[in-house]
Amino acid sequence: MRRYFLSLDLEEWYHLEYVKDYRGEIASDQKFVPQVIPFLKIMADEGVYMTVFVLEDIARDNADVIREIMEMGHEIACHGQGHELVYNLSVEEFKEKTEKARRVLEDIVGSPIKGYRAPCFSMENEKLDLLWNLGFRYDSSLIRFKEHKLYNVMDMSAFEKVESMIYRKGDNFEFETPTLDIMGKSIPISGGGYFRLFPLWLMKWFMKKHWESEENFIFYIHPFEVSGEPLKNAKMMGLKNYFRFQVGRRSLKKKLLKYIRWLKKQDVEFLRFQDYLELVDSKVG
Numbered sequence: 001m002r003r004y005f006l007s008l009d010l011e012e013w014y015h016l017e018y019v020k021d022y023r024g025e026i027a028s029d030q031k032f033v034p035q036v037i038p039f040l041k042i043m044a045d046e047g048v049y050m051t052v053f054v055l056e057d058i059a060r061d062n063a064d065v066i067r068e069i070m071e072m073g074h075e076i077a078c079h080g081q082g083h084e085l086v087y088n089l090s091v092e093e094f095k096e097k098t099e100k101a102r103r104v105l106e107d108i109v110g111s112p113i114k115g116y117r118a119p120c121f122s123m124e125n126e127k128l129d130l131l132w133n134l135g136f137r138y139d140s141s142l143i144r145f146k147e148h149k150l151y152n153v154m155d156m157s158a159f160e161k162v163e164s165m166i167y168r169k170g171d172n173f174e175f176e177t178p179t180l181d182i183m184g185k186s187i188p189i190s191g192g193g194y195f196r197l198f199p200l201w202l203m204k205w206f207m208k209k210h211w212e213s214e215e216n217f218i219f220y221i222h223p224f225e226v227s228g229e230p231l232k233n234a235k236m237m238g239l240k241n242y243f244r245f246q247v248g249r250r251s252l253k254k255k256l257l258k259y260i261r262w263l264k265k266q267d268v269e270f271l272r273f274q275d276y277l278e279l280v281d282s283k284v285g
Contacts (some may be wrong), residue, residue: 005217022241028233036069053116078113086127115139121152123152196225231245250253
């Protein structure tokens with residue numbers, strides 16, 4: 001069975017690492033987070049429920065949005081406090097910020113938060129162990145893409161690979177975001193930026209290549225990507241960053257919907273991360 005985990009990192013445009021230094025120059029108070037609701041409704045209508053990793057900073061100002069997302073059937077998980085890179089935090093800082101972020105989210109949704117994803121895949125093994133001590137059941141911060149200067153590649157030697165892209169240590173799980181090895185180079189094929197950049201036919205080809213060796217797939221996008229609304233003064237961030245931010249945004253929703261419908265025809269099952277945990281727990285029970 002081919003499984004597809006579709007996820008959304010609920011953060012604002014100014015949390016992006018390549019935009020942070022330009023925020024003062026752009027000086028825009030635009031918010032893209034509330035604009036995810038129509039998109040998530042479309043996904044729910046398609047029977048596709050996502051895992052939404054939420055920053056505490058976002059949750060505090062958008063509690064009603066978070067509740068509406070959950071009421072649609074999507075899963076709420078934790079993305080940290082203010083989009084700090086995990087490897088730049090001390091152990092105590094990480095513990096304090098993550099505990100607080102989880103508590104805020106649980107107060108909003110009224111149920112336990114089981115999952116975590118580090119901003120920019122910046123998780124470290126030492127802090128991964130701390131996650132389990134804090135009560136999280138899974139993490140989705142692993143990507144094998146050393147070429148990216150911000151990402152950190154964790155050591156999975158203490159984990160058992162239980163199936164495609166999924167690792168287990170005791171009762172805890174790590175989900176790997178895929179890359180594709182082409183001619184000795186890692187090609188990231190699972191993020192919204194790459195999905196916006198590559199044509200749909202190429203994304204389908206990447207997916208078929210992935211299926212030659214793997215069955216499971218993790219995909220992630222961001223609120224600004226599902227909104228076609230231009231960011232005011234975005235050109236202030238420089239030509240390269242403006243291209244990275246703007247390319248393919250207008251067409252992403254339609255393109256992704258076509259892609260999802262194509263995936264359904266390939267007998268792909270869409271799951272939230274919590275659905276997988278429930279499947280595992282039901283087998284044990």
